[in-house]
């Protein structure tokens with residue numbers, strides 16, 4: 001995979017302590033995301049986080065939802081080391097695995113998940129890559145399992161704040177293939193993956209979360 005060129009503020013993480021990295025965005029949104037998962041995640045089972053980043057989130061999630069067994073994943077080696085440094089003493093987190101979330105076929109190695117969580121990646125990849133990621137996630141879920149997608153999105157084709165307009169422009173200038181996806185397109189894609197929408201949740205800082213479920217047939 002070619003590494004995409006991103007604006008400086010799109011995926012910020014700085015060294016904190018040893019191998020631990022800190023992403024300011026993850027520090028800001030961790031509590032709201034924990035509250036979201038406490039409402040919508042299954043109480044127990046297998047949880048896979050895609051594009052885990054620094055590992056700040058998975059540690060917060062694992063502490064808040066102690067009966068879920070968490071599998072963090074990342075494409076980036078330095079970030080996997082950071083995740084493992086954060087997760088060192090947390091019982092319900094497995095060592096981070098290398099998983100390219102936009103590569104077709106990953107579901108066959110990571111299936112039977114009860115929960116899949118993805119935070120802040122969809123705006124950094126192209127639409128065909130989003131299609132692969134959602135299709136693979138749908139296939140990786142158990143019946144009754146849930147997919148949580150969080151990030152900045154357009155609403156009915158509109159960028160709804162000045163901050164979003166600026167960020168979208170910066171993303172698009174670096175790489176015209178990436179940028180915010182539209183909420184209606186995400187709903188359509190979930191539907192195509194045979195996932196039913198449980199709820200679309202307005203989150204702080206004008207972000208959105210989509211909670212979708214794989215039906216029990």
Ligand SMILES: C[S@@+](CC[C@H](N)C(=O)[O-])C[C@H]1O[C@@H](n2cnc3c(N)ncnc32)[C@H](O)[C@@H]1O
Nearest residue numbers: 011026051052053075076099100101102119120
């Ligand atoms: C904006 S950061 C978000 C990280 C984390 N989810 C968070 O919210 O703090 C995007 C992350 O996606 C990872 N990433 C980029 N492309 C990826 C891919 N194809 N598969 C898995 N992870 C990817 C990057 O290494 C980076 O850690």
